[in-house]
Amino acid sequence: xxxxxxxxxxxxxxxxxxxxxxxxxxxxxxxxxxxxxxxxxxxxxxxxxxxxxxxxxxxxxxxxxxxxxxxxxxxxxxxxxxxxxxxxxxxxxxxxxxxxxxxxxxxxxxxxxxxxxxxxxxxxxxxxxxxxxxxxxxxxxxxxxxxxxxxxxxxxxxxxxxxxxxxxxxxxxxxxxxxxxxxxxxxxxxxxxxxxxxxxx
Amino acid sequence: xxxxxxxxxxxxxxxxxxxxxxxxxxxxxxxxxxxxxxxxxxxxxxxxxxxxxxxxxxxxxxxxxxxxxxxxxxxxxxxxxxxxxxxxxxxxxxxxxxxxxxxxxxxxxxxxxxxxxxxxxxxxxxxxxxxxxxxxxxxxxxxxxxxxxxxxxxxxxxxxxxxxxxxxxxxxxxxxxxxxxxxxxxxxxxxxxxxxxxxxxxxxxxxxxxxxxxxxxxxxx
Numbered sequence: 001x002x003x004x005x006x007x008x009x010x011x012x013x014x015x016x017x018x019x020x021x022x023x024x025x026x027x028x029x030x031x032x033x034x035x036x037x038x039x040x041x042x043x044x045x046x047x048x049x050x051x052x053x054x055x056x057x058x059x060x061x062x063x064x065x066x067x068x069x070x071x072x073x074x075x076x077x078x079x080x081x082x083x084x085x086x087x088x089x090x091x092x093x094x095x096x097x098x099x100x101x102x103x104x105x106x107x108x109x110x111x112x113x114x115x116x117x118x119x120x121x122x123x124x125x126x127x128x129x130x131x132x133x134x135x136x137x138x139x140x141x142x143x144x145x146x147x148x149x150x151x152x153x154x155x156x157x158x159x160x161x162x163x164x165x166x167x168x169x170x171x172x173x174x175x176x177x178x179x180x181x182x183x184x185x186x187x188x189x190x191x192x193x194x195x196x197x198x199x200x201x
Numbered sequence: 202x203x204x205x206x207x208x209x210x211x212x213x214x215x216x217x218x219x220x221x222x223x224x225x226x227x228x229x230x231x232x233x234x235x236x237x238x239x240x241x242x243x244x245x246x247x248x249x250x251x252x253x254x255x256x257x258x259x260x261x262x263x264x265x266x267x268x269x270x271x272x273x274x275x276x277x278x279x280x281x282x283x284x285x286x287x288x289x290x291x292x293x294x295x296x297x298x299x300x301x302x303x304x305x306x307x308x309x310x311x312x313x314x315x316x317x318x319x320x321x322x323x324x325x326x327x328x329x330x331x332x333x334x335x336x337x338x339x340x341x342x343x344x345x346x347x348x349x350x351x352x353x354x355x356x357x358x359x360x361x362x363x364x365x366x367x368x369x370x371x372x373x374x375x376x377x378x379x380x381x382x383x384x385x386x387x388x389x390x391x392x393x394x395x396x397x398x399x400x401x402x403x404x405x406x407x408x409x410x411x412x413x414x415x416x417x418x419x420x421x422x
Contacts, residue, residue: 033282033286034286035282035286035422036422055288058286058287058288059288061286063283063286065279065282067277067279067282068278068279069275069279069280069282069283070278071211071215071274071280073214073215073218073219074211074214074215078211078214082207082208082211083283084207085203085204085206085207085208086204086207086208086283086284086287086288086289087204087287087288088204088288089203090203
């Protein structure tokens with residue numbers, strides 16, 4: 001798929017993955033999320049390889065992929081409470097965080113509708129709301145702006161800026177322009193891999 | 202723990218809210234059992250003889266009906282990746298999903314079985330045995346089925362492949378489940394049958410979550 005990709009991401013750093021369709025942006029993100037294993041090379045978190053403590057590494061990351069994972073039969077509030085529970089947060093105690101997350105992506109008015117009534121953009125925002133609902137150090141976002149309108153893209157960019165200000169790290173794969181602040185860029189090129197070293201921050 | 206109960210409650214809520222799952226399974230179960238007297242004729246002696254077997258076979262088929270949905274929706278919509286990345290080990294996630302599946306399908310099946318037993322004119326003494334045998338045996342159906350459901354994820358015509366894979370594995374619970382009711386009718390002790398049924402469920406509990414989780418990891422890659 002790709003070779004010779006190397007980068008490091010300091011606290012507060014951001015990385016933008018670009019490249020043509022099929023160049024491996026999603027694969028690189030899934031690799032960073034430990035959903036797939038690299039054929040060669042390694043992933044290092046702090047000073048130790050990720051394999052040394054996969055559970056600890058996973059607990060510190062959010063992955064928002066192409067698919068939203070939104071169930072038509074649940075409401076956004078229930079969906080978000082479930083996602084928070086999956087990260088070990090007791091939903092009853094995390095009520096304020098849940099409301100903040102819904103508010104960040106302007107989902108307050110639809111919070112108690114069944115998700116089957118939501119538009120594609122609203123589902124996308126619900127998936128993004130879990131970034132805010134349960135804090136994590138690393139955000140891995142795959143085409144996060146798909147189906148988002150201009151206002152909501154700005155909401156996302158603000159959330160990313162706030163996350164970076166707090167020392168969080170972001171990796172975004174996108175082929176549409178998105179303003180995530182000063183960021184390293186990795187250009188993935190199908191069939192002609194270019195070693196591109198990006199120092200983020 | 203929050204993750205385990207959260208997943209259990211979400212799956213249960215989905216199963217009950219979407220109406221489909223529990224209602225469909227129960228409807229199928231009742232209809233399948235009712236068809237037998239219509240086909241065989243209302244001869245009480247025959248129905249008494251084969252009633253327990255009919256209820257158990259119908260319960261197997263009804264449980265099978267909802268199995269393909271166990272992981273499929275999560276697999277399709279990306280929810281499975283979130284489960285894999287969550288703080289909950291995948292083995293426990295499988296257990297939570299099986300528990301929800303059992304409460305939404307196996308438990309109601311067992312609870313309405315006494316009424317169907319009356320319909321088939323089963324001996325009054327056999328009815329509690331049927332109920333207990335289903336309560337002990339149906340968790341094994343959910344657990345064994347989860348392995349097959351995980352293995353067939355993404356397969357074309359998943360439902361058919363799943364049935365062929367899982368029905369042979371349902372033979373032991375069927376033999377001892379229906380056997381326990383027959384034993385009670387024959388006046389033999391049912392204790393051994395029920396203990397073996399419980400052992401089958403415990404063995405499934407010990408083995409199936411690991412097998413399903415391994416299959417799910419394959420499916421995610």
